[in-house]
Amino acid sequence: MINVTFPDHSVRQYPQGVTGLEIAQSISEGLARNVLAAKVNGDVWDVTRPIKGDVKLQLLTWNDTEGKAAMWHSSAHLMAEAIEQLYPGVKFGIGPDIENGFYYDIDLAGRTIAEEDLKKIEERMLSLAREKQTFKRREVSKADALDYFTRKGDEYKIELISDLNDGEITFYESGTFTDLCRGPHLPDTGFIKAVKLLNIAGAYWRGDEKRQMLTRIYGITFPKQKELDEYLVMLEEAKKRDHRILGRELELFTFSQKVGSGLPLWLPKGADLRERLENFLKKVQRKAGYVQVITPHIGNVELYKISGHLAKYGKDSFQPINTPIEGEQFFLKPMNCPHHCEIYKSKPRSYKDLPWRVAEFGTVYRYEQSGELHGLTRVRGFTQDDAHIFCTPDQLKDEFKGVIDIVMLIFKALDFKDFTTQISLRDPDNKEKYIGTDENWERAEKAILEVARESGLEYTVVEGEAAFYGPKMDFMVRDALGRKWQLGTIQVDYNLPERFDMEYTGSDNEKHRPIMIHRAPFGSMERFVAVLLEHCAGNFPLWLTPDQAIILPISDKYQEYAKKVLHLLKNSEIRVLIDERSEKAGRKIRDAEMKKIPYMLIVGEKEEASGTVSVRKHGEGDLGSFSPEDFITRINTELEESMKGI
RNA sequence: GCCAUUGUAGCUCAGGGGUAGAGCACUUCCUUGGUAAGGAAGGGGUCAUGAGUUCAAUUCUCAUCAAUGGCUCCA
Numbered sequence: 221m222i223n224v225t226f227p228d229h230s231v232r233q234y235p236q237g238v239t240g241l242e243i244a245q246s247i248s249e250g251l252a253r254n255v256l257a258a259k260v261n262g263d264v265w266d267v268t269r270p271i272k273g274d275v276k277l278q279l280l281t282w283n284d285t286e287g288k289a290a291m292w293h294s295s296a297h298l299m300a301e302a303i304e305q306l307y308p309g310v311k312f313g314i315g316p317d318i319e320n321g322f323y324y325d326i327d328l329a330g331r332t333i334a335e336e337d338l339k340k341i342e343e344r345m346l347s348l349a350r351e352k353q354t355f356k357r358r359e360v361s362k363a364d365a366l367d368y369f370t371r372k373g374d375e376y377k378i379e380l381i382s383d384l385n386d387g388e389i390t391f392y393e394s395g396t397f398t399d400l401c402r403g404p405h406l407p408d409t410g411f412i413k414a415v416k417l418l419n420i421a422g423a424y425w426r427g428d429e430k431r432q433m434l435t436r437i438y439g440i441t442f443p444k445q446k447e448l449d450e451y452l453v454m455l456e457e458a459k460k461r462d463h464r465i466l467g468r469e470l471e472l473f474t475f476s477q478k479v480g481s482g483l484p485l486w487l488p489k490g491a492d493l494r495e496r497l498e499n500f501l502k503k504v505q506r507k508a509g510y511v512q513v514i515t516p517h518i519g520n521v522e523l524y525k526i527s528g529h530l531a532k533y534g535k536d537s538f539q540p541i542n543t544p545i546e547g548e549q550f551f552l553k554p555m556n557c558p559h560h561c562e563i564y565k566s567k568p569r570s571y572k573d574l575p576w577r578v579a580e581f582g583t584v585y586r587y588e589q590s591g592e593l594h595g596l597t598r599v600r601g602f603t604q605d606d607a608h609i610f611c612t613p614d615q616l617k618d619e620f621k622g623v624i625d626i627v628m629l630i631f632k633a634l635d636f637k638d639f640t641t642q643i644s645l646r647d648p649d650n651k652e653k654y655i656g657t658d659e660n661w662e663r664a665e666k667a668i669l670e671v672a673r674e675s676g677l678e679y680t681v682v683e684g685e686a687a688f689y690g691p692k693m694d695f696m697v698r699d700a701l702g703r704k705w706q707l708g709t710i711q712v713d714y715n716l717p718e719r720f721d722m723e724y725t726g727s728d729n730e731k732h733r734p735i736m737i738h739r740a741p742f743g744s745m746e747r748f749v750a751v752l753l754e755h756c757a758g759n760f761p762l763w764l765t766p767d768q769a770i771i772l773p774i775s776d777k778y779q780e781y782a783k784k785v786l787h788l789l790k791n792s793e794i795r796v797l798i799d800e801r802s803e804k805a806g807r808k809i810r811d812a813e814m815k816k817i818p819y820m821l822i823v824g825e826k827e828e829a830s831g832t833v834s835v836r837k838h839g840e841g842d843l844g845s846f847s848p849e850d851f852i853t854r855i856n857t858e859l860e861e862s863m864k865g866i
Numbered sequence: 867g868c869c870a871u872u873g874u875a876g877c878u879c880a881g882g883g884g885u886a887g888a889g890c891a892c893u894u895c896c897u898u899g900g901u902a903a904g905g906a907a908g909g910g911g912u913c914a915u916g917a918g919u920u921c922a923a924u925u926c927u928c929a930u931c932a933a934u935g936g937c938u939c940c941a
Contacts, residue, residue: 333870334871335870336871407898419870419871419936420936421869421936421937422870422935422937423869429867429937429938433868433869433937434869434937435869435870436937463887475932475933477932477933481931481933503897529941533940533941536939554941555941557941584941586940586941588940589940590869590932590941591936591937591938592867594934594939594941598940688941702932702937763894772901774900775899788923800914802897803903804898804900804903804904805900805901806899806901806903807899807904808902809900809901810903811903812902818907820901822900836901
């Protein structure tokens with residue numbers, strides 16, 4: 221007999237070789253029907269795998285992330301089986317479960333699969349699922365494994381197996397499909413009741429752009445059709461929050477082929493919103509001791525030779541602008557730091573001047589790969605809320621901390637709770653990728669880690685993700701469709717001060733090298749507005765929204781009164797407009813709701829007689845009658861409330 | 867940059883070898899209506915761009931550009 225300890229610390233005895241499924245059956249029939257996998261001493265196993273000794277056991281169902289993973293991983297196999305049956309001779313790369321579903325990378329051997337074909341594959345998957353094919357695990361020797369896939373002619377699997385050690389190779393067989401796989405899997409395919417193949421994409425074999433491109437098919441499965449239906453509805457809802465759609469509907473920004481792809485055009489309402497965000501940050505920064513500067517959009521090639529950017533990015537950037545007579549070369553600036561370095565160097569600096577915090581909403585241009593462009597989140601011309609802090613080594617930690625505080629303040633002001641923090645260090649095995657000395661890198665990385673620890677932030681550390689000139693801390697959020705974007709960034713740089721030969725005179729009357737911190741709490745105005753737009757589904761907070769209120773006259777007879785109210789509100793700096801169309805109130809309300817204007821002020825006979833407005837709040841409805849003064853007070857109170865503690 | 871898909875009116879989309887349609891939006895007129903769409907008429911498109919096949923191309927073929935979904939990249 222063996223002892224099995226459950227998550228609630230209870231212990232039960234079972235015969236040796238008992239399976240997770242049998243244990244589930246011993247607890248309840250319902251659990252046995254729903255158990256997808258078992259966590260055995262921390263490893264996830266098939267529920268059909270015999271347990272040999274004392275273990276800690278957790279039975280996993282659809283409600284557990286690992287349960288879902290087993291389901292989706294098995295679904296990838298099921299899809300592969302269906303595809304292999306429909307398109308004999310295809311070869312398979314890898315087919316893992318992912319956060320929402322699974323994919324399989326397939327070499328279609330010259331064939332193509334179109335969206336219409338996905339239905340056929342889905343149908344085949346469902347019919348195979350109904351056969352309740354069991355997943356059979358078996359350990360194979362490396363030689364046998366290689367032999368199997370050599371005979372099958374699947375060079376991708378052969379390559380994968382070649383990297384594995386003999387003795388750790390397992391195959392899973394379900395129906396007609398056998399795959400190299402670590403597992404775990406469902407007991408059988410019958411658990412898969414609903415299938416949706418979502419999209420087809422290309423993916424380089426092993427993520428290497430120099431290698432073969434495989435066809436990747438993404439899909440998701442559920443144990444109930446109803447859950448799939450709900451998921452698809454949810455996806456549709458998410459699409460409506462897409463900033464590219466909302467941006468057009470709310471007339472915030474647009475693109476023009478004639479201007480160029482990846483070059484956003486900010487429309488009046490978008491510009492208005494953006495300016496308000498910029499002013500907000502400027503105010504915060506002024507308080508935190510920043511000074512504003514302004515620099516040109518281009519810089520001489522010499523500047524980028526010194527900074528090192530030319531060597532690293534020259535070929536992949538917009539090509540230089542030449543002066544016709546002198547033959548000088550200028551680059552569109554891809555970042556603001558070299559300009560700011562020259563500002564630092566414009567006069568001798570003393571330790572008494574430091575820390576010196578130089579800010580600029582600087583517009584930069586980067587030649588992003590055409591396939592990478594995406595709405596406002598990935599563009600070729602964008603404005604960074606940039607600043608560079610020049611400080612002494614002693615000041616580094618405090619300054620870094622000060623920047624984190626600003627980022628947190630912004631996130632708080634805009635109600636961003638769902639963000640992650642990542643610290644990016646250099647790849648210790650690939651040090652030649654970076655510029656700067658070992659010693660400087662170590663100092664910088666140590667400083668970031670210390671501040672992060674002391675700030676109480678939750679963060680992940682990723683090696684190999686650092687910028688080429690220094691380690692950094694990034695703040696990321698997800699968009700409506702679950703894609704991760706980097707917003708704020710804080711980067712320590714020991715490199716540029718060196719390259720620009722920056723110095724300050726210390727209290728010892730000797731020359732010292734300052735440290736530089738690059739930081740952008742929003743990241744870029746474009747990306748931030750995109751993410752903010754999706755975050756609030758277009759319902760911007762009152763202090764930010766382009767139009768705070770709209771006056772809706774019941775009929776043309778009340779236009780005069782409406783204008784009176786308009787002036788009253790405008791005098792109190794409320795952003796308000798009138799819907800002057802000869803439409804019915806219902807129509808004007810509907811249109812104002814669609815435009816997501818926070819307050820609608822309805823004025824008609826009643827209001828004109830009593831000198832009031834009827835207030836309707838977006839998404840909520842009628843709030844009743846207010847005098848214009850009371851409405852102004854309400855707005856101002858709401859604005860103050862939203863800025864409390866900021 | 868790579869793979870796949872797509873490109874028809876401002877937006878959402880239908881159509882299809884014989885030079886184009888709907889709804890919404892827009893304009894005008896009627897209507898002056900009280901909390902999510904009042905009615906009528908009208909204007910608007912080199913069917914992304916360029917070449918090819920054809921008596922004839924918006925439709926078929928190719929190329930280019932752009933967008934979309936991924937991959938790779940991202941100072």
